[in-house]
Amino acid sequence: MDNLALSMGNALLGNPDHAAGIEVQTFPMRLTTTQPHLVAVTGAASAFLDGTPLPPCWVMRLEPGQDLVLKRPTTGARSYITVAGGIDVPLVLGSRASDLRNGLGGHEGRDLRDGDLLPVGPAPHSTGAQDFGAQPPDETLAFTSASDFLDIRVVPGPEHGVFTAAAQAAFWQDDWLVSTMADRMGMRLSGEKLTLAQPTELRSGGILPGVVQVPPSGDPLIQLRDANSAGGYPRLGVVIQADMWRAGQARPGTRIRFHRVTTAQAIAARNEQRDLVAALRRDVARYAELPGFTR
Amino acid sequence: MNSHDPVSDCPHIAQFGEAALVLDAPGAMDLGAQQRIWALDAALKEQPGIVETGLGMANLLVSFDPDLWQAEALADWLHDAWVRLPPLAIEGRVWEFPVIYGGERGPDLPFVATHAGVTLEEAARMHAARDYIIFAPSVTPGFGYLYGVDPALVLPRKKVPVMVPEPGTVSIGGVQATIGMTPGPSGWYTLGYTTRFRHPFDPHAEPPLQVAVGDRIRFVIEKVLPC
Numbered sequence: 257m258d259n260l261a262l263s264m265g266n267a268l269l270g271n272p273d274h275a276a277g278i279e280v281q282t283f284p285m286r287l288t289t290t291q292p293h294l295v296a297v298t299g300a301a302s303a304f305l306d307g308t309p310l311p312p313c314w315v316m317r318l319e320p321g322q323d324l325v326l327k328r329p330t331t332g333a334r335s336y337i338t339v340a341g342g343i344d345v346p347l348v349l350g351s352r353a354s355d356l357r358n359g360l361g362g363h364e365g366r367d368l369r370d371g372d373l374l375p376v377g378p379a380p381h382s383t384g385a386q387d388f389g390a391q392p393p394d395e396t397l398a399f400t401s402a403s404d405f406l407d408i409r410v411v412p413g414p415e416h417g418v419f420t421a422a423a424q425a426a427f428w429q430d431d432w433l434v435s436t437m438a439d440r441m442g443m444r445l446s447g448e449k450l451t452l453a454q455p456t457e458l459r460s461g462g463i464l465p466g467v468v469q470v471p472p473s474g475d476p477l478i479q480l481r482d483a484n485s486a487g488g489y490p491r492l493g494v495v496i497q498a499d500m501w502r503a504g505q506a507r508p509g510t511r512i513r514f515h516r517v518t519t520a521q522a523i524a525a526r527n528e529q530r531d532l533v534a535a536l537r538r539d540v541a542r543y544a545e546l547p548g549f550t551r
Numbered sequence: 552m553n554s555h556d557p558v559s560d561c562p563h564i565a566q567f568g569e570a571a572l573v574l575d576a577p578g579a580m581d582l583g584a585q586q587r588i589w590a591l592d593a594a595l596k597e598q599p600g601i602v603e604t605g606l607g608m609a610n611l612l613v614s615f616d617p618d619l620w621q622a623e624a625l626a627d628w629l630h631d632a633w634v635r636l637p638p639l640a641i642e643g644r645v646w647e648f649p650v651i652y653g654g655e656r657g658p659d660l661p662f663v664a665t666h667a668g669v670t671l672e673e674a675a676r677m678h679a680a681r682d683y684i685i686f687a688p689s690v691t692p693g694f695g696y697l698y699g700v701d702p703a704l705v706l707p708r709k710k711v712p713v714m715v716p717e718p719g720t721v722s723i724g725g726v727q728a729t730i731g732m733t734p735g736p737s738g739w740y741t742l743g744y745t746t747r748f749r750h751p752f753d754p755h756a757e758p759p760l761q762v763a764v765g766d767r768i769r770f771v772i773e774k775v776l777p778c
Binding site for chain 1: 566710
């Protein structure tokens with residue numbers, strides 16, 4: 257869901273960007289290890305090592321006998337645990353991701369349970385650097401959210417013009433409340449009912465994570481990472497790729513404001529985010545070579 | 552078909568976020584239009600910088616790498632390819648499914664029959680008389696979106712979806728037909744169920760999906776139950 261947190265965790269550890277990590281959205285969660293591992297916790301800040309709170313986006317060495325505990329974060333919905341070498345579950349259809357709806361991939365195609373033992377892949381060459389972190393992305397990216405709101409940038413979708421002028425105005429100007437119908441597949445928002453200028457029956461077609469659809473109920477629905485691959489509801493907008501991680505941190509009760517941007521602005525934001533992760537990789541490599549951090 | 556009229560043959564292309572376009576075929580949704588969508592899809596698979604395509608019913612979602620494509624250039628390419636490419640006819644396999652129509656597991660058969668002004672048996676015959684072609688993959692791995700419903704049986708989808716519990720349910724929605732894969736809410740009309748349901752998807756098999764776009768699904772009446 258928070259793809260930026262997973263990327264940052266992998267960058268902090270020198271893992272390839274596609275290495276698998278653990279997404280934690282049910283708290284508290286306690287993790288121990290049978291062997292020493294370099295571990296990063298990113299995303300919503302929630303981590304305690306043997307009872308001591310850790311800074312956000314932090315890398316530590318987890319030794320056997322130590323307890324890493326993730327407690328319910330005060331802001332955000334999901335934390336990410338990455339390990340040097342990645343979680344080495346088997347590839348299914350080319351991916352280590354969990355597809356919970358179809359029971360595929362990940363660890364036995366299901367949510368993790370108490371007592372699960374996860375395999376870790378061979379760690380990338382490490383200088384032994386540990387106990388360092390990165391600035392959380394909200395502090396470094398040009399576009400940030402106000403404290404009481406989740407600000408999300410959206411490009412108008414293929415059926416934007418099919419909605420009434422009042423519905424279009426409400427979408428861009430109102431606050432939207434994340435309802436309790438929110439999971440990895442998508443989240444339904446509540447607010448003004450959005451109506452079409454005339455009834456429209458669309459042919460079923462491909463959709464992507466980030467699309468804002470409006471079913472006949474009038475409540476917009478944002479498809480998230482486990483989005484349906486096809487659908488037939490009018491597509492009012494599409495969340496820009498660079499803000500999907502923010503949407504992935506929303507929880508029921510979060511208030512969202514949408515900001516209309518152009519595709520050029522969306523691509524610039526995507527590049528900024530990519531540069532941030534690349535710079536983090538470079539900084540980590542440089543930091544790890546400093547004298548005094550090599551064991 | 553107006554395929555040689557440059558004005559009415561123009562597909563509608565819209566931006567779908569910053570890294571995708573969606574193309575809608577002009578005119579009616581039929582096999583001819585879908586074969587042109589298939590041709591476009593096959594040609595895009597050979598193009599560098601195309602991340603993924605999503606086949607729909609007479610439409611195609613095209614995800615691209617913004618480092619390699621500008622949306623305007625890709626839209627031009629799609630327009631040109633639409634006009635240039637011959638339709639792609641796929642000679643697929645035929646899959647037969649015996650169906651028990653009506654009864655508890657075909658609760659919408661009477662409504663559909665009444666709408667068409669025919670008996671339950673006739674409605675079942677009309678449904679089983681045609682081959683349905685897999686036009687596009689559906690949301691969950693399965694038989695996909697099937698095209699070919701008899702125009703007399705075409706109804707708008709239900710306003711309020713109802714739960715359809717069992718896999719193997721045979722239903723229609725608009726011009727589309729389907730065999731249900733997973734329990735869930737559906738706005739389609741349930742006509743019956745197949746007694747020979749086998750899930751066509753196995754992630755560890757090669758290929759993982761036994762059926763393919765272009766294959767034909769044939770329903771055979773096993774029984775028609777009163778409702």
